[in-house]
Amino acid sequence: MTTTSRHAAHLEQVEAPGHMLTRAAARSLAVLRMSVGFVFLWAFLDKMFGLGYSTPSERAWINGGSPTMGFLSHVAVGPFQSLFHNMAGTAWADWGFMLGMLGMGLALILGIGLRIAACAATLMMAMMWAAEWPLAQxxxxxxxxxxxxxxxxxxxxxxxxxxxxxxxxxxxxxxLGRQWVTLHLVQKHRWLI
Structure with missing residues (x-):
């Protein structure tokens, strides 16, 4: 076992001591991870290429459409309506949404950078929750x-x-989580796990 492998194994034990999951539970969590990742990746692909599900091809980002315009400009409820209307179609909102969906989707599907993906998903989903404002009837x-x-x-x-x-x-x-934690950069900056 190399020094890097020993350090990664030690890091795993410090971060997740013992074996708390059964094989079936670990596999179920992997399926959950990839499924949620595909939800985010699909949103990216549909908005990018206009696959005809929520985004028609003429409104695809590659055809000059805005990934945030349709959703945010139609926010019709909640205390943040004007904020979301002002954000709709801005370059920073479009780029942030698309990079977020792509990054979260790939990280979750590949099983790497899951802490960052979880933080980003929580932030983005909180904003989308606020835009839909399910508290209102x-x-x-x-x-x-x-x-x-x-x-x-x-x-x-x-x-x-x-x-x-x-x-x-x-x-x-x-x-790729096991390989990811062996990277020197990830071992040095544990928040990248």
């Missing part, structure tokens, strides 16, 4: 919002899922 115009749960919706579930897979080292099963 009706929009400012009196139309139903379609909210089915005022507190826990899919944004919260995605954020919690990203946090869980980061904290349980789900990247080590069917991912």
């Amino acid at each position: 009706h929009t400012g115009a009196g139309d139903p919002t379609g909210s089915t749960n005022p507190i826990i919706d899919y944004h919260v579930v995605y954020a919690l899922s990203a946090i869980v897979v980061a904290l349980t080292y789900a990247g080590h099963t069917w991912g």
Whole structure:
């Protein structure tokens, strides 16, 4: 065993002492990790190329469309309406959204940088939760919002899922997590795990 491998094994034991997961649990967490990663990656791909699901090809980012304009300009409820309307279609919001979706998607699918991915997912999902404002039953115009749960919706579930897979080292099963922790940069800066 090389010095790097021994250091990585020690780091794993310090970060996650003992074997707390069964093989089935570790595999289930790996499937959860990749599934949530694909949700983010799909959002990136659909907005980038206009695959015709939520984004038609004429509104694709590569065709000059804005990935944030449609969603943020139609925010019709909540205390942050004007903030989200002002953000809609700005270059920084478009780039931040797209890089975030791509980065979170790849990190979760590959099983690397899961702590950063979990933080980014939590921040982005909190902002999207605030934009949809599931606490409200009706929009400012009196139309139903379609909210089915005022507190826990899919944004919260995605954020919690990203946090869980980061904290349980789900990247080590069917991912590149074990190799990732052996990198000198990652060993030196543990927040990159």
